[in-house]
Amino acid sequence: MTIFQKILDGEIPCHKVYEDEHVLAFLDIYPLSRGHTLVIPKEPAETLDQLSDESAAAVGRVLPRLCRAVRKATGTVDFNVLQNNGAPAHQAIGHVHFHIIPKEGDGSGLGIGWTTKSLDDGAALAEKIAGCLEPRPRFEESVS
Numbered sequence: 001m002t003i004f005q006k007i008l009d010g011e012i013p014c015h016k017v018y019e020d021e022h023v024l025a026f027l028d029i030y031p032l033s034r035g036h037t038l039v040i041p042k043e044p045a046e047t048l049d050q051l052s053d054e055s056a057a058a059v060g061r062v063l064p065r066l067c068r069a070v071r072k073a074t075g076t077v078d079f080n081v082l083q084n085n086g087a088p089a090h091q092a093i094g095h096v097h098f099h100i101i102p103k104e105g106d107g108s109g110l111g112i113g114w115t116t117k118s119l120d121d122g123a124a125l126a127e128k129i130a131g132c133l134e135p136r137p138r139f140e141e142s143v144s
Contacts, residue, residue, distance in 0.1 A: 022058035035074035
């Protein structure tokens with residue numbers, strides 16, 4: 001059981017920012033900057049690709065609102081939204097979560113090193129990825 005599940009179950013307290021039937025948002029206890037907020041689906045999925053369309057949509061609906069609230073409350077303009085999948089991709093807790101990390105004028109917040117590569121096979125790769133997409137569920141199927 002993850003620490004996020006324990007928070008969802010009420011076993012561990014949190015500084016709650018938002019909650020609805022599908023989503024919980026709370027302050028990170030080890031923030032990179034003031035206002036660093038975690039947004040988690042209540043559905044127990046380890047990585048984003050394992051999350052149901054319903055939970056993903058619920059997170060997507062509330063994430064912009066939470067970003068606006070964090071910006072307004074902290075007085076920051078710039079921020080990062082970060083989501084990692086798997087330990088090699090820096091995911092520390094095996095439950096889908098998004099970080100809203102304000103970037104303050106003092107430089108606090110998220111620091112990223114970004115090493116780029118060249119895109120040699122763009123057309124072929126795009127076609128391959130598109131071919132691997134699962135069909136979009138019809139509305140009736142996703143509601144049940």
